[in-house]
Amino acid sequence: MKDIRKDYTDAMDTVQAPEELTSRTKDIAKYSGKKVAYGNRKAYKKILAAMAAAAVFAMAIFVPDTSAKYIKKIFAGFWSGNKEVGSYAEQPDGNLYTDEDKHIKMSVEEILSDEVCVQAVVKFKAKDEKGIEWLNNYAPEINQDAATTKEVFMHSLCIIPDFESGLGVGGSSGFMELEKYRSDNERYFTIQYLATEPMDSGLIHYSLPSGTGYEMEIDIKGNVPVYNYNLELKDGKGISKYYEPKKIRLSKLSVVVYGKNTGLFTEDGKEFTKEYMVETDKEMFRSFGMVKENGSIKSYDFSGASIGELGRKAKIDNEGCDCFVLSQIFCRTKVTDIGSDGNVKGGQNVISFSPEKYKGIQLVTENGSATYLFK
């Protein structure tokens, strides 16, 4: 056995925090806890995504065929409420959109959308030995350190809103391989985005052996029922003095709450207020619950960053609202759990959510909770 301590110490000695990071971290104190000013990851992604709208990549050939009936069939596991979505492998020839070169055929097999949350399954199939070799080495990634927009998506497999038709939309985008269905000549990926505003057009970025940075426009019109309600505080104090939840948009896929700024932003709407930034941590959502018809509450206690989305500003096309309060994906939020061995698993789990069963929402922060009924 080698000398672990010495070799590891020597190797890790070379890992140093960048000067710029040190400087930024020191600056935090000057802003009395202005969290957003310090390279907020999501804000950064949002900027990159917005920049992407202007990027022009090679257009792919596509064949649209998004019948709701077909999609419903493909997502049978989802619709029947099964925990496991097992239809991917049984339905390999969805071909909603396709592109190919000599060695690989790429196809969008399935799309599920409520226009705020969009999920799609993408399949890559090798056509020859060279394709198999490419597929085995294929490693899509969003290069978050890239200097230019093109580089960000160059080696990526992702879906983002078509920003040209909806400026001001913010969101997150991610992908994950469905390892379970991987074979020598086929690989499946699920790609997903969550935006703050409904969109009906999206862009997929992908690569083929013939090149990277391909872009394909896809129809992401909703194919699940969506419920919109006004919110009314049940009793007591509101959830925050910085905003007032006003409206909610629900589907089996996601929940988005919009609100009215009462101190979250400065008057010109460009900056978070200092007071809010100082108290941000306590204002973050810890969980939320859905109020059933009988008054009991079903809690959705998602740990992780997505629950703490309070305060991200968006251009809200929603009467009486000027801020985005909460956004949460229900379907497959826990697509990949951390296993007991600490490793990330590749399974697909649906979080069953039936919006039609609920009559209100309970929001929970460190400061307390408040219940809002649907009107």
Add this chain to the structure above:
Amino acid sequence: MDYEKIVEENINFVYRAAVCYCKNTRDAEDIVQNTFLKLLQSGQEFQDKEHIRKWLVRVAVNECKNMWKSYWNRNVISLETLEYEKEAVRTDEQKELLQAVMGLPPKYRIVIHLYYYEGYHVKEIADMLHLSESNVQIRLMRARKKLKEYLKEE
């Protein structure tokens, strides 16, 4: 205590632990900033420098875990593409070992890092990570075993 001095004295410590856990410099930078932000907001009274260090690493590890749980952050950049990997001058043995350590599950990596690099004792690591001493020992033992197997294969 002077905040800037705390940053200077501890930023590499927190950054290395975060890199070790996330295998990703971009995430590690976010972890560092969130950790020091929490330090400012905590209102916690610290007894000494070591108390701060232990608090920082505990918060950093929790931040890392939360990041792992988030859907959007699972697609980590592979080890080969890490900036520090590209820039660093290392011997083959060091590269091999680092590769092996980074191939361990996160819960083993962080224990190995704190034990071998930071030189903490089992009891101290147990305090930092809110684990029992025997649990830390078991993780160390399993991590060593996995490393041994990996390095033998190589």
